[in-house]
Amino acid sequence: MKKKDSKNKNLKFRNRVFRMISVGVVDEPINQMYDIISISALILNLGAAIMATFDDLQAKYGGIFQIIEVITVAFFAIDFILRVYTAKCHFPEKTEFGAIKKYIFSLDGIVDILSFLPYYLPFMFPSGAAAFKMFRVARILRLFRINAYYDSLNVITDVIKSKSQQLMSSVFIIIVLMIGSSLCMYSIEHDAQPEVFTNAFSGIWWSMSTLLTVGYGDIYPITAMGKFFGIIIAFLGVGIVAIPTGIISAGFVEQYTHLATVGSSTDTELNxxxxxxxxxxxxxxxxxxxxxxxxxxxxxxxxxxxxxxxxxxxxxxxxxxxxxxxxxPLQKDKFINFKEMKLEYGHSWIGQRIDELDISRQTLIVMIRRGNKPIVPRGNLILAEGDIIFLYSETKAGIDL
CATH class of the missing domain: 3.30.70.1450 (Regulator of K+ conductance, C-terminal domain)
Incomplete structure (x- = not known):
């Protein structure tokens, strides 16, 4: 009995920690405070790293920058440990080890590791301190953590995912055109300026700067045929580069239109x-x-x-x-409705236990889909952003719950 009570207390404590470190769960002051500390630590760390590159500021405030670095990196390390400890809460369908493994090898887990590990590597391996300084550039990946705090920034990820096939097709077209134009320009210009177009890779550099409309001007054709061919490639480059730009622009319009339409949640009656x-x-x-x-x-x-x-x-x-x-419907005066509701950012149910939800007794949660896996709803299950909830309800004719 004592072991069971101890286990329940441990699970309850871990759930509280999970709610505290979960982004956007602000139902308690400590959860909101943790979000503020996380953002502040990230901004301070990056700010100190940037300011330290200025010699005059480094000479005056180098000690302060070092203290900020030590404190914020220690916070990132503690944050990573807490997320490993609560990985089972984030992936309840997996085993303890499986949940930890999935978190560590996820994009969020890798970013969290790179947020603090490069700082401690020189202490662990002093002989390679100079080499490990290069890995500390990975601190820029901490900027991705801000993406989790603002739903509008998540649109970037959604657009890239939804338009990935179209973007890959456009990139493939650009690569094919780049290789073809580089070989043609090399054939045309090599005899006229062999020291410039020394090989096909020289042509690739020219085609890249021309197709992508960068125009560095360090390598260019001088023959009449080469100039004519360069004009054609420049015109093609304007149109080719516009393809991925148009795809991404259309994706942003679709995503923001969708967000404006559905608001904080999406209800769809399943017929x-x-x-x-x-x-x-x-x-x-x-x-x-x-x-x-x-x-x-x-x-x-x-x-x-x-x-x-x-x-x-x-x-x-x-x-x-x-x-x-x-x-x-089985009866004219009563309807059985199944509804699908997605918990978008800011929804009041995010971070709530199912048995704590204030819903009608005629409404039941029959299934939850988290990612690509269905989850059987349990009273102690904590809802998370992005969950898709299937609701079963009985209503009288002309009345909507």
Whole structure:
């Protein structure tokens, strides 16, 4: 009994620590204070690092800069230890070791490690102190930590992720055009100025500066044919560089329009559900007519091999099919609603335990999706930013919960 009480106290304490270090959880003064200290430490550390590069300031205030560095780096190290300690709270579906491993090798974990480790490396390996100074440039990665405190900065990451395929295609076009133009310019200009266009890589430097409209001017064609070809490449460069610019601009417009539309949360009523048929399912190998579905349930569509099929009575269901089921309300005066709600930045539920939520008794949380994994809701589960919550509720006709 004592061991169980001790374990519960430890879990409760770890959850409190997790809420304290979680960004944006400001339900208690200590949580809000921790966010303020984290941002202040980051700004002070970077400010001291920049000021220390000025010789006159370093001569006068070098000692102060060193003290700021020691204190802030120690805070970053403690912050990393706390995040390792509460990794299980962030990834409740994983084991203790699995949660720690996932955090350490995540982008946030790597940034947190690089926030303090390069500072201590010279103390651990004095012989390599000069080499380790280069790694301390990684302190600039601490700027990524600010991204977690401001939701508007997260749009940058969202845009790059959503437009990654288009951006990769545009970059591929630029690389192909750059290589082709460099080889052509080398062939044209090598005989006229062999000391400038010495090899194909010299042409790549010229094509890069021309296509990307930088125009350093340190290498340029002098023959008539080379100048004519350079004009064509310059015109192409204006259009080619505009492609990724347009993609990113369109992505920003879409993201900000979405944020303005949905506000702090997104509610979508689910009228249909999609079911994937496995080899052990009873429906596999049967026709739709043989299923004998209730009258108020229909199979609206069937997805098979990236094709959508409008099902008929004799359509046979196969393994791997994805079936879209639709249903009508059972009663005219009562509706059963399933809603999907995403917890955006600033939502009041972020950082709350499920059993502490103030929701109607007619509304139940049936599932939570965190990342790509579903989580069975438990009373002690702490909701986090980005969670997608599926709500089940019963309402009377004409009344919305």
């Amino acid at each position: 249909f559900i999609q079911v994937k048929i496995g080899d052990t399912d009873a429906w596999s190998g049967k026709s739709i007519r043989e299923l004998k579905l209730p009258e108020n349930i229909i199979i609206a569509a069937l997805h098979r091999n990236n094709k959508t099929i409008i099902p008929k009575g004799n359509t046979q269901i196969q393994e791997g099919d994805q079936i879209v089921l639709g249903s009508e």
